[in-house]
Amino acid sequence: MAGKETRVATPAVRVSGVSKRFRDGGTHIEALKPTSFTLQRGEFVAVIGPSGSGKSTLLTLLGGLQTPSAGSVEIAGADTSALSGRELVRLRREKIGFVLQAANLVPYLRVREQLELADRVCGRGFDRQRAEALADELNMREKMSAFPGDLSGGERQRAAIMRALYPRPALLLADEPTASLDSARAFSVVEILAQEAHRENVTVVMVTHDERMLPYCDRVLRIEDGVLSE
Numbered sequence: 001m002a003g004k005e006t007r008v009a010t011p012a013v014r015v016s017g018v019s020k021r022f023r024d025g026g027t028h029i030e031a032l033k034p035t036s037f038t039l040q041r042g043e044f045v046a047v048i049g050p051s052g053s054g055k056s057t058l059l060t061l062l063g064g065l066q067t068p069s070a071g072s073v074e075i076a077g078a079d080t081s082a083l084s085g086r087e088l089v090r091l092r093r094e095k096i097g098f099v100l101q102a103a104n105l106v107p108y109l110r111v112r113e114q115l116e117l118a119d120r121v122c123g124r125g126f127d128r129q130r131a132e133a134l135a136d137e138l139n140m141r142e143k144m145s146a147f148p149g150d151l152s153g154g155e156r157q158r159a160a161i162m163r164a165l166y167p168r169p170a171l172l173l174a175d176e177p178t179a180s181l182d183s184a185r186a187f188s189v190v191e192i193l194a195q196e197a198h199r200e201n202v203t204v205v206m207v208t209h210d211e212r213m214l215p216y217c218d219r220v221l222r223i224e225d226g227v228l229s230e
């Protein structure tokens with residue numbers, strides 16, 4: 001019997017002393033100053049701050065798209081800097097969903113095929129029920145057979161959100177997912193992200209400029225000039 005030992009859940013994300021510097025000609029820019037925090041499963045976290053403050057940099061570090069200049073990022077207990085390139089790709093594929101600032105859909109695939117691509121890469125079958133539920137929630141049912149080039153900016157953004165959520169990631173990183181949406185659609189997208197976080201236990205980190213979205217979030221991380229505060 002296990003008895004009454006307390007099992008402390010591994011945080012979804014643990015950031016320890018992470019910073020990021022970029023070379024800019026002869027000088028350096030410290031886009032993110034040393035910072036430490038943890039994120040729990042099912043938390044919906046907003047990252048807010050002025051343009052150029054380091055929000056996207058933080059997001060790419062959390063997703064293992066860039067390596068920190070110092071410190072470590074652990075995702076579900078795995079230290080991303082200790083992983084090989086192949087292991088990192090696998091971690092990203094299996095655990096992380098991205099909605100980047102440029103929607104980056106595959107231009108020659110229909111919306112439905114964008115979802116199927118993830119299945120093919122992971123060797124799974126198409127989950128029609130999941131796809132249809134997301135299409136309904138995001139009001140994309142009529143657009144599942146459209147190519148990205150034939151979608152409006154907002155529809156493209158919703159397709160990218162749908163594609164990121166479809167494989168049920170443990171961690172969803174969304175960079176301004178409501179930027180090109182009118183306010184009604186923006187609120188509904190943020191509601192969907194909150195729902196995914198709380199119902200499916202996904203850790204959602206959303207960069208936003210829009211203070212009106214903050215009441216939906218469990219936590220707000222503020223960045224100014226690379227300095228993160230809560």
Ligand SMILES: Nc1ncnc2c1ncn2[C@@H]1O[C@H](COP(=O)(O)OP(=O)(O)OP(=O)(O)O)[C@@H](O)[C@H]1O
Binds near residue numbers: 024051
């Ligand atoms: N690859 C890079 N090389 C050099 N400098 C970079 C690089 N990426 C970002 N920076 C710089 O780091 C700082 C933070 O950039 P970042 O993209 O994180 O800002 P942001 O908060 O996402 O801004 P925005 O709201 O405009 O998207 C900026 O000064 C930017 O110019």
Ligand SMILES: [Mg+2]
Binds near residue numbers: 056057101175
């Ligand atoms: Mg940015």
